[in-house]
Amino acid sequence: MAAGRFVGSRTACLEGATDLCYETIPDVQLCETIPDVTVRQETSPFIQACRREPVPYTPVWYMRQAGRSLPEYRKVREGVSMLDSCTRPDLITEITLQPLRRYDVDAAILFSDIVVPLRAVGIDVDIKAGIGPVVATPVRTSADLGRLRALEPGDVPYVTEAVRMLVAELNGRPLIGFAGGPFTLASYLVEGGPSKNHDKTKALMYGNPSLWHALLGRLADITISFLQIQVAAGASAIQLFDSWVGAVGPDDYRHAILPHTSRIFSALGEEGGGEVRGAIRGVPRIHFGVGTGELLGLMGEAGADVVGVDWRIPLDEAVRRVEPGKALQDNLDPAVLLAPWDVVEERARDVLGRGRTAEGHVFNLGHGVLPETDPAVLARLTDLVHAESVRPEA
């Protein structure tokens, strides 16, 4: 269903080049716009669905499609820490491509982490196996804000290099860039690590609005820069993971978070596109969070083109909660993949059917692939989604 196999790198980047070559050369010279790739992305089912255009079939990719569910991922990560692996263009490229060798997914997602830009500006953050991001000195006072300086492209050269290498390898298949959303990043910084209820974060949000807005403003600046760097290097869509924002109610979301998220999305859209070199039109912007059923309308209002939905709200209900003019993404419960195949099949069909009520639907899980997932099930699911959703008229 998807474009041909990406087997090598472009040999050169000539002005006006219209085709890709398949010879691998170690030292790839890259340009900022790749005309042929741009043209192909216009017809990628993933991009079409994000733009609510007719699709030949429902496109599919999976959050955490790269990662511990794949034995080849565990192998290349042996002896390399998570965050170190995110600073090595060769590893980023390899890990990003691994799931595409197994699954006929319609997009790749850059292998990185939401805390990568924080570490790049000097925050002492590490990812501890089985725990998640841990921040040695949490950010809790206005003096602490000084540690959150602006992010420059030179802080993350490995991201630029990896994105360019990937675009060259992907043969027109879209690469999704991403960043963490303001509440989720603030939570790791304020709590100092993963948190169940985000109490300290919410205490700051309720108790010291000026410090809260100053913190989210700085995080938004870092996020805008991190996303623009990925788009400038060739990412053809972006996803903002505000994974834990479901911890707040709609009124607080509107006043404490939405203004910052809106600024991020507008800086990435056509309206802010002047600074995004290489982006012909604004790239599709996807906005995802977990447990955000009550926030879906506002998450769309914040300026996303595509609103991500976890498994707690059926997609046809999500359609009613999101304003017209938005596509939806996701929402099979990742735990369903641990059940027998006939259950997976039935649930996937249900998601597809309800997804047909949306103006555009990108099939995905309602959160990341669980490490114990059998890759063979994901391969089979990918083919099922494509086969079941073929539009005869397309």
Ligand code: CP3
């Ligand atoms: O989706 C993909 O395939 C791209 C890769 C990706 C990673 N992190 C790699 C990763 C993405 C999109 C993220 C985003 C991310 N990181 C989020 C938002 C998405 C979500 O899951 O809600 C969050 C909250 C984080 C923070 C984070 N990083 C957590 C909670 C963990 C898990 C800790 C653990 O060990 O269980 C990480 C580590 C991490 N990021 C792993 C991967 C593949 C696992 C670490 C490893 O393999 O050693």
